Amino acid sequence: MTIGEALALATRRLAAAGIEAARLDARLLLASVAGMSASAVLLEPERALAPETEAAFNGFVDRRCRCEPVSRIVGRREFWSLDFAITLATLDPRPDSEALVEAALAQFAPEPPRRVLDLGSGTGCLLLAVLSERPSWTGIGIDIAEDAVAVGRANARTLDLAGRAHFQNGDWGQGLSGPFDLILSNPPYIPSREIPGLAPEVSAYDPRRALDGGEDGLDAYRALAPAIARLLAPKGFAVIELGKGLAEEIARLMCATGLTEIDRRRDLAGVERCLVLGKSDG
Numbered sequence: 001m002t003i004g005e006a007l008a009l010a011t012r013r014l015a016a017a018g019i020e021a022a023r024l025d026a027r028l029l030l031a032s033v034a035g036m037s038a039s040a041v042l043l044e045p046e047r048a049l050a051p052e053t054e055a056a057f058n059g060f061v062d063r064r065c066r067c068e069p070v071s072r073i074v075g076r077r078e079f080w081s082l083d084f085a086i087t088l089a090t091l092d093p094r095p096d097s098e099a100l101v102e103a104a105l106a107q108f109a110p111e112p113p114r115r116v117l118d119l120g121s122g123t124g125c126l127l128l129a130v131l132s133e134r135p136s137w138t139g140i141g142i143d144i145a146e147d148a149v150a151v152g153r154a155n156a157r158t159l160d161l162a163g164r165a166h167f168q169n170g171d172w173g174q175g176l177s178g179p180f181d182l183i184l185s186n187p188p189y190i191p192s193r194e195i196p197g198l199a200p201e202v203s204a205y206d207p208r209r210a211l212d213g214g215e216d217g218l219d220a221y222r223a224l225a226p227a228i229a230r231l232l233a234p235k236g237f238a239v240i241e242l243g244k245g246l247a248e249e250i251a252r253l254m255c256a257t258g259l260t261e262i263d264r265r266r267d268l269a270g271v272e273r274c275l276v277l278g279k280s281d282g
């Protein structure tokens with residue numbers, strides 16, 4: 001079978017399975033399996049596929065027909081223009097979370113060196129994106145999932161940031177000593193009862209502990225608020241992601257521990273996505 005034929009067939013199968021971006025997804029999956037760029041796939045429709053490539057591609061298309069996201073099938077996700085490995089242990093990083101990186105970088109001049117903490121680090125995307133922009137800064141990523149910690153470490157190595165980024169297992173701030181100049185966190189914030197109603201790409205593939213915020217979506221924020229207040233340097237900033245519709249409640253919880261709201265930022269869709277906090281006595 002040629003590349004063109006394989007793409008046409010896969011596009012039809014994906015569309016029949018209800019996958020919206022069938023043509024694009026087919027192209028991305030074929031590019032990954034054939035070790036080509038997504039644009040090269042379009043340039044060589046007459047090229048024959050090796051039988052083993054065709055079989056592997058069919059396997060990928062089967063998985064996408066079952067609503068597994070392309071990023072999970074190929075095991076990679078671009079975030080802040082950096083390439084991250086993802087696994088079943090990690091959240092698939094969302095472009096919306098880039099708002100946290102922007103907000104964090106805007107709070108500080110590049111120098112002097114800063115110490116950063118990322119609570120619930122997953123792939124390490126937030127911490128590593130910030131460190132990639134600030135060569136003198138160092139940081140620690142904490143995750144309760146040991147497998148996610150290993151992914152964060154591997155991503156730090158691939159991005160050549162392992163010398164400045166340390167990943168370790170932990171329960172939010174427990175056992176950590178501050179102060180940290182910058183604390184980042186994108187905690188789980190989906191109310192438990194809403195998880196079954198999410199798109200299958202999310203509910204069936206993102207790890208439950210990366211999504212589930214308890215009955216009202218606020219469980220993790222309740223745990224994080226005192227930890228952030230304790231670990232934040234007097235003139236430091238915390239930048240945390242906001243669950244949709246939860247901004248007021250989260251700001252109230254955080255400020256009850258002696259933190260002050262500095263800024264709230266919206267993502268590209270106009271949703272309040274990110275809260276910037278300082279210390280009242282900072």
Ligand SMILES: C[S@@+](CC[C@H](N)C(=O)[O-])C[C@H]1O[C@@H](n2cnc3c(N)ncnc32)[C@H](O)[C@@H]1O
Nearest residue numbers: 091093120121122143144145171172186187210
């Ligand atoms: C929404 S995901 C965010 C991952 C990553 N920071 C990102 O933005 O893609 C939340 C992360 O918090 C971790 N987590 C959940 N409960 C935790 C806890 N008690 N202590 C530390 N990490 C926790 C999950 O394992 C998950 O990796």
